[in-house]
Amino acid sequence: MTPTGQLWGFFDGDLAAAEAVRALRRAGTRFTLYAPFMTHELDRALERRTSRVRLFVLVGGLVGLVSGFALTIWTAGRWNLIVGGKPIVALPAFFVIAFELTLLFGALAALAGMLVLSRLPRSNRSPGYDASLTCDRFGVRVAGDDEQLARSREILQRAGAAEIRVVDGRSESAPGVSDG
Amino acid sequence: MDSAPARRQGVAGSSLADVNRDILAVLGRPGRLYWSLLVLSVSAVVFGAVAWYHQIDVGMGVAGISHPVMWGVYITNFVFWVGIAHSGTLLSAVLFLMRVKWRTAIFRSAEAMTLLAVMTAGLYPLIHLGRVWKFYWLFPLPNQRQLWPNFQSPLMWDVFAVVTYVTVSAVFLYVGLLPDIAAARDVSQGWRRRFYGLLALGWEGTHRQWRHYGPTYLFLAALATPLVVSVHSIVSWDFAMSIVPGWHSTIFAPYFVAGAIHSGLAMVLTLLIPVRRAFKLQRYITRDHFESIAKLIILTGFIVGYAYLTEFFIAWYSGNTYERAAFVFRALGDFAPMFWAMVLLNSLLPLAFLARPVRRNLTALFLIGLLVNVGMWFERFVIIAGSLAHEYLPYAWGSYKLTWVEYGISIGSLGWFLTGYLIFIKLFPAVSITEVKEQDVELAREAAQ
Numbered sequence: 304m305t306p307t308g309q310l311w312g313f314f315d316g317d318l319a320a321a322e323a324v325r326a327l328r329r330a331g332t333r334f335t336l337y338a339p340f341m342t343h344e345l346d347r348a349l350e351r352r353t354s355r356v357r358l359f360v361l362v363g364g365l366v367g368l369v370s371g372f373a374l375t376i377w378t379a380g381r382w383n384l385i386v387g388g389k390p391i392v393a394l395p396a397f398f399v400i401a402f403e404l405t406l407l408f409g410a411l412a413a414l415a416g417m418l419v420l421s422r423l424p425r426s427n428r429s430p431g432y433d434a435s436l437t438c439d440r441f442g443v444r445v446a447g448d449d450e451q452l453a454r455s456r457e458i459l460q461r462a463g464a465a466e467i468r469v470v471d472g473r474s475e476s477a478p479g480v481s482d483g
Numbered sequence: 484m485d486s487a488p489a490r491r492q493g494v495a496g497s498s499l500a501d502v503n504r505d506i507l508a509v510l511g512r513p514g515r516l517y518w519s520l521l522v523l524s525v526s527a528v529v530f531g532a533v534a535w536y537h538q539i540d541v542g543m544g545v546a547g548i549s550h551p552v553m554w555g556v557y558i559t560n561f562v563f564w565v566g567i568a569h570s571g572t573l574l575s576a577v578l579f580l581m582r583v584k585w586r587t588a589i590f591r592s593a594e595a596m597t598l599l600a601v602m603t604a605g606l607y608p609l610i611h612l613g614r615v616w617k618f619y620w621l622f623p624l625p626n627q628r629q630l631w632p633n634f635q636s637p638l639m640w641d642v643f644a645v646v647t648y649v650t651v652s653a654v655f656l657y658v659g660l661l662p663d664i665a666a667a668r669d670v671s672q673g674w675r676r677r678f679y680g681l682l683a684l685g686w687e688g689t690h691r692q693w694r695h696y697g698p699t700y701l702f703l704a705a706l707a708t709p710l711v712v713s714v715h716s717i718v719s720w721d722f723a724m725s726i727v728p729g730w731h732s733t734i735f736a737p738y739f740v741a742g743a744i745h746s747g748l749a750m751v752l753t754l755l756i757p758v759r760r761a762f763k764l765q766r767y768i769t770r771d772h773f774e775s776i777a778k779l780i781i782l783t784g785f786i787v788g789y790a791y792l793t794e795f796f797i798a799w800y801s802g803n804t805y806e807r808a809a810f811v812f813r814a815l816g817d818f819a820p821m822f823w824a825m826v827l828l829n830s831l832l833p834l835a836f837l838a839r840p841v842r843r844n845l846t847a848l849f850l851i852g853l854l855v856n857v858g859m860w861f862e863r864f865v866i867i868a869g870s871l872a873h874e875y876l877p878y879a880w881g882s883y884k885l886t887w888v889e890y891g892i893s894i895g896s897l898g899w900f901l902t903g904y905l906i907f908i909k910l911f912p913a914v915s916i917t918e919v920k921e922q923d924v925e926l927a928r929e930a931a932q
Contacts, residue, residue, distance in 0.1 A: 317924065336690040339499070339666065340921040341697065349690055354698040360706075374623060378631035389635050399640040399717060406710045407647040410703055414654050417699040421692040424684035434669035437662070437688060439499035439920075 309470040310452045311431050312443045312459030320441035321348035323462035327443065332455055337442035356416040363412020364405045371401030431470030502920050506912050507667060509762040513909060516761065524901040531895010534888045535610060543613040545888045552871045552883035557611040560893055562863045563746065564604035565718050569711055570747025571597025572652060576707035585775050587918045588768045592758065593751050594656045599903040601649045603896050610892055637720045644717040651710055655703045661686050662917040715743040728809035729870030738790040745783035745829065746859035748776050752852030754904065756845055758913065767914050770843050777842035780833050780855065788830030805875055812873040813865060817882050821861040828858025
């Protein structure tokens with residue numbers, strides 16, 4: 304299916320946008336919601352799966368923990384000199400390093416996870432993107448052929464869209480912009 | 484809360500736009516006051532840089548630190564600034580995890596304060612090193628002699644703690660800023676548009692982006708919370724792991740963490756009260772916010788006061804001659820005025836906040852905040868220099884006098900912190916636009932139910 308255009312519905316409030324989201328989901332239409340902030344209503348309407356960021360954090364944290372102990376134990380072994388009567392491999396002391404690296408790698412992995420999973424950074428705006436979407440309006444964008452857009456337009460209007468816009472999406476590559 | 488959220492209820496278009504406009508207005512063309520403050524703080528940085536250059540050029544002899552007080556103002560400043568950093572993370576991460584609503588208006592400024600304070604603190608180990616060009620020896624870098632840092636040393640723990648703290652607080656601040664930077668990008672022109680466009684990474688607020696954003700922020704808060712506790716604990720172990728009387732104590736970690744939060748909260752008051760006034764943010768940062776901070780200061784004031792008493796009690800109860808002598812010296816010796824000032828300013832003065840009119844009076848809040856910070860600086864100085872001056876052998880006793888180099892570098896670092904803060908409030912939204920909107924909508928909805 305080659306999308307022939309992009310349809311935008313702009314909403315003044317999150318309740319109407321949530322209504323549109325629910326209706327589009329019922330109709331099985333793929334859409335992208337744009338929100339200046341998230342609300343419980345939108346969260347409920349989207350019924351989102353748990354983000355996989357937590358896997359990144361888990362793996363990052365474990366890598367940090369292991370590398371903290373690995374670094375300290377290995378380097379202590381390179382120079383077997385007893386200092387202050389302490390054992391060469393002094394685990395309580397090394398735990399401090401491992402603990403800090405757990406947090407450091409965990410946090411960096413969280414950032415990396417967010418960027419990878421939400422496909423950031425990206426250099427281009429979505430076709431038809433409007434500055435009000437980071438200010439006070441919510442937007443729903445649907446890509447599709449004429450027939451689909453007509454159906455979606457009806458859904459958006461019924462949900463209470465304050466404004467409907469059609470943008471020619473021919474020049475854009477469709478799969479990249481329809482975020483799942 | 485004042486009446487603002489009620490007025491903005493109903494999620495009507497124009498009212499959320501007000502939030503955008505009001506908060507982004509802070510980024511506008513700076514006035515004369517701003518420029519004068521900037522000139523003042525940059526001059527302080529230049530003065531500090533000259534002093535540091537002199538110390539690098541001539542040698543550590545130009546500083547007052549000398550046997551037996553080899554840790555003086557530099558280490559005091561290091562501990563002080565790391566402490567200042569702590570309340571930023573507390574107000575942001577810990578209160579986020581506890582779902583405390585009054586956090587929304589102030590956490591951004593507090594986080595910025597955290598990052599800048601750690602960056603200020605991070606200068607001091609370098610300044611104290613003397614041969615600063617060898618600073619990379621602190622890091623575990625492979626070298627042909629196969630020498631590695633001694634990880635049994637608390638000073639190495641410090642390196643890892645501070646580097647981690649700087650990195651994680653920068654990430655936390657940046658992730659929190661991301662939607663706000665996008666909001667700033669969408670309404671600005673010229674170099675600002677390019678600058679924000681670059682930093683916003685193409686954020687549009689799609690549901691995919693938000694889906695991963697929320698958990699990321701939560702995880703960062705959850706990681707920052709144990710981090711903040713660990714950092715000042717590790718800083719305190721720089722002292723507690725040694726056998727110096729007055730340092731070698733198991734209460735140091737909680738004692739230092741509480742003190743850090745105490746001074747950091749006071750710094751939030753000192754910074755935010757003028758910022759709120761200068762940038763007309765009264766609608767967002769209310770008296771209630773300052774009152775909540777004042778209440779926390781009462782708590783941390785009690786904790787540090789209790790720690791002071793415990794130290795003296797244990798010095799007496801342990802029957803340890805050296806420990807007892809160290810504390811007699813602390814209360815009656817060379818640094819006695821600073822000691823009594825610290826008791827007065829940190830534990831007794833905050834009790835004034837028990838009176839509601841005091842903790843709602845902005846002048847009182849500002850002054851007490853300032854004085855608590857003076858008191859906390861004295862505390863660190865008394866602990867560090869005071870303990871070293873009177874160790875075990877009377878023959879090795881000594882005292883400590885600051886030189887102009889140490890004063891200069893201290894003033895310079897204060898200027899460095901303020902310069903950073905002044906630049907930050909003109910580059911980034913000082914109040915979280917996204918969270919204020921979100922909270923307004925949720926509050927209005929709760930009120931309607």
